[in-house]
Amino acid sequence: MSNDPTKKLIDDKGIRLDGRQIDQLRDVKIISRVLNNADGSCLVVWGKNKILAGVYGPRECIPRHDASPYRSKVRCRYNMAPFCSLEEHGRSGPSRRSQELSKVISEAFENVIIAESFPKTAIDVFIDVLQSDGGTRCAALTAAAVAIADAGIPCKDLVCAVAVGKIGDTVVLDLSKDEDNFGQSDNPMAFASRNGDVLLYQMDGLLTREETETALKMAQEASKKIHALQVEALKEGFEKKGIKFLPLSIKPEQVQ
Amino acid sequence: MTRILVPGEEVAQSSQRLAYTYTDGQKTYATVISLFSPEGKVIPLQGPYEPIMDDAVIGFVSDSRHSGYDVQIGSANKCFLSSRETRSSFKLSDMIMARIKSVDETGTIDLTDARLLKDGQLAKISPVKVPRLIGKKNSMINLLSHATGCQIYVGRNGMVFISNEGDFSLAREAIAIVEDQAHISGLTDRMAQFLADKTGKDMSNPPEVQYDSMPRSEGGSHSRDEYSRDRPRRHSGGFSRRSNERR
Numbered sequence: 001m002s003n004d005p006t007k008k009l010i011d012d013k014g015i016r017l018d019g020r021q022i023d024q025l026r027d028v029k030i031i032s033r034v035l036n037n038a039d040g041s042c043l044v045v046w047g048k049n050k051i052l053a054g055v056y057g058p059r060e061c062i063p064r065h066d067a068s069p070y071r072s073k074v075r076c077r078y079n080m081a082p083f084c085s086l087e088e089h090g091r092s093g094p095s096r097r098s099q100e101l102s103k104v105i106s107e108a109f110e111n112v113i114i115a116e117s118f119p120k121t122a123i124d125v126f127i128d129v130l131q132s133d134g135g136t137r138c139a140a141l142t143a144a145a146v147a148i149a150d151a152g153i154p155c156k157d158l159v160c161a162v163a164v165g166k167i168g169d170t171v172v173l174d175l176s177k178d179e180d181n182f183g184q185s186d187n188p189m190a191f192a193s194r195n196g197d198v199l200l201y202q203m204d205g206l207l208t209r210e211e212t213e214t215a216l217k218m219a220q221e222a223s224k225k226i227h228a229l230q231v232e233a234l235k236e237g238f239e240k241k242g243i244k245f246l247p248l249s250i251k252p253e254q255v256q
Numbered sequence: 257m258t259r260i261l262v263p264g265e266e267v268a269q270s271s272q273r274l275a276y277t278y279t280d281g282q283k284t285y286a287t288v289i290s291l292f293s294p295e296g297k298v299i300p301l302q303g304p305y306e307p308i309m310d311d312a313v314i315g316f317v318s319d320s321r322h323s324g325y326d327v328q329i330g331s332a333n334k335c336f337l338s339s340r341e342t343r344s345s346f347k348l349s350d351m352i353m354a355r356i357k358s359v360d361e362t363g364t365i366d367l368t369d370a371r372l373l374k375d376g377q378l379a380k381i382s383p384v385k386v387p388r389l390i391g392k393k394n395s396m397i398n399l400l401s402h403a404t405g406c407q408i409y410v411g412r413n414g415m416v417f418i419s420n421e422g423d424f425s426l427a428r429e430a431i432a433i434v435e436d437q438a439h440i441s442g443l444t445d446r447m448a449q450f451l452a453d454k455t456g457k458d459m460s461n462p463p464e465v466q467y468d469s470m471p472r473s474e475g476g477s478h479s480r481d482e483y484s485r486d487r488p489r490r491h492s493g494g495f496s497r498r499s500n501e502r503r
Binding site for chain 2: 061
């Protein structure tokens with residue numbers, strides 16, 4: 001990855017393209033219990049990212065040969081909607097990229113879900129990216145963690161994720177799409193909120209040892225903020241009562 | 257004060273054995289989204305049905321074979337009623353109430369003491385809300401059957417049978433309200449008020465309804481916590497994950 005000469009990602013005052021400081025997250029809103037028919041669900045709006053997660057399970061594992069007699073199988077499916085970005089996604093089924101993300105997200109959750117309680121079953125997590133603007137895998141992990149907790153599936157921890165990258169030779173928090181495309185490095189990380197265990201660390205582009213340490217600290221700080229929002233969303237979801245619906249600002253009107 | 261716990265949230269400063277928690281040796285943490293009551297109980301707000309021996313469950317026959325019947329009780333694992341366990345024969349889609357005879361280490365459920373539930377319909381609620389629908393000393397379920405005139409049977413798996421005699425649509429409505437507001441206190445009083453408004457009957461002292469095999473709450477409304485705590489969990493048998501790793 002090289003710097004695009006037409007764009008300056010950080011100005012002289014240390015302000016980024018979208019006006020953020022180097023250690024500032026985008027605006028994040030998390031809402032749980034948005035779907036009626038899934039066991040657990042969550043909507044995450046993270047900057048321009050919009051991600052919807054729904055959880056079923058533990059339920060019967062189909063195909064049967066996938067089931068384990070010792071534990072429940074955690075299956076995540078990350079999917080980008082065809083309309084989610086400027087380039088088209090998903091016109092011909094799962095891509096190489098979405099298969100990889102499905103795999104790494106499943107593996108992150110295998111570490112926190114207490115799957116031994118439900119032998120021969122499967123826990124299905126469906127993550128749909130409705131709109132994307134960089135950092136969707138972190139937002140997807142955040143959404144899925146809330147949806148899994150909302151479904152009442154026993155887990156040791158809430159997973160919270162955030163990306164740290166390098167643009168213009170500076171380590172910055174939570175890359176947007178342009179910063180990711182024209183920056184030098186992108187490092188999505190996921191943590192267990194309770195003890196800070198690293199559940200996912202991917203690296204696209206290089207960082208030095210010192211930069212990695214800075215990045216890790218920065219991400220751990222930010223993940224605490226994300227965790228606070230997740231907890232708030234979960235509690236709010238159970239305090240409010242009544243019919244759940246997708247919280248769009250426009251309310252449907254009676255037609256007849 | 258009651259507060260909501262989320263997975264990974266600290267429950268106690270010391271290592272304790274509580275239902276719906278785990279410990280790392282020093283402290284105790286919640287595993288599910290739950291309420292932490294002032295008495296120190298963890299009451300889950302949401303979650304799947306975990307079958308335990310002697311639970312009374314309600315389901316319907318989904319397959320009939322020579323050796324017995326497959327029963328749908330809304331659990332992820334197979335649920336089987338052997339022909340040896342019952343004298344009566346059932347048809348496909350018959351609703352039955354039964355007792356769990358055993359749950360093996362892979363979660364397969366065997367039923368016994370099955371009986372047919374005739375002329376009624378099934379409603380489904382979250383299994384963790386079942387103690388609230390039964391109520392302390394069956395107060396809620398007595399209230400509902402008195403007000404609606406229906407026979408109402410509640411299975412531990414969250415399936416509810418409502419007989420067709422009586423105002424079953426009101427019963428369904430009331431059950432939905434119980435499920436929705438199960439975690440908000442004073443529910444029985446609010447429900448009595450709601451039913452009194454709807455039916456015009458006096459709800460202050462509903463007569464106790466006698467059913468021959470009604471699942472009874474044992475004392476408190478959340479007695480299952482202690483019940484399951486003292487019982488060996490089904491995966492702590494000789495076939496556990498740990499013994500497999502040693503091999």
